[in-house]
Amino acid sequence: MPESRRLRARSIAAEQAILKATLEILATGGYSALTIERVAATARASKTTIYRRWKTKEHLVLAVFGQLPIPVPVAGPSLEADLIALFGQFSKIMRDSPLRGVLPMLVAECIDNPSLSAALVKVNDRRRVPVRHVLQNAIRRGELSAATDVELAIDVIQGAIAIRQYFLLDELTDDWIRGLVGLLLHGIGQRKPARRG
CATH class of the missing domain: 1.10.357.10 (Tetracycline Repressor, domain 2)
Known part of the structure; x- marks a missing residue:
């Protein structure tokens, strides 16, 4: 697999893991429990990776509902x-x-x-x-x-x-x-x- 396709696949997998983690936190703890730090830990992703795609946790919520x-x-x-x-x-x-x-x-x-x-x-x-x-x-x-x-x-x-x-x-x-x-x-x-x- 070409390097570009491998990086793209990894990026998509990371995005899905982040959105899944966001939904899990919302469902169990509500909006007040949602933090970028907690999402990063749950998704096993870096905060930098999250902020590269979503500027705030509000943008994360919007992305989850967008699915x-x-x-x-x-x-x-x-x-x-x-x-x-x-x-x-x-x-x-x-x-x-x-x-x-x-x-x-x-x-x-x-x-x-x-x-x-x-x-x-x-x-x-x-x-x-x-x-x-x-x-x-x-x-x-x-x-x-x-x-x-x-x-x-x-x-x-x-x-x-x-x-x-x-x-x-x-x-x-x-x-x-x-x-x-x-x-x-x-x-x-x-x-x-x-x-x-």
Whole structure:
């Protein structure tokens, strides 16, 4: 194997070991336990190697979350079908990921840590893209009004999913996903109160 390929393979292995160590520390001790020194010791890497790739531990956290797969929007027959398919992908990704238990701890840390908050905003922006794509496609197809507040709709979706997964500690079942999509598309269904005599 050429020297350049051997060095590249070693570099990739070191990077994966560092990210794996970061995730292990986050999962067991939370963000407060995460230090470059501890990551280096766990990954058996030098601090210089870590700092060469990531300037701060916030950048490390961002890199770990960057490894999560992003759901791929599919242009199906309807907005309802597209949302159900997208949320189903997200449910599987989070169900199979050790990061599911890490995110609530990091969100709590954001209150007193602007740097971490800024890093997670970037992560969240990336995760909003597929939903935005599906909703904008529906507007182009005429299924949604051009006046639809897409960003507010995404806020509602993310809020519902976060409460379900991180506070109620429940799975995003197929029935729950269909219920959420139905509520999004049809609203609560408030009726006008009957007039009294």
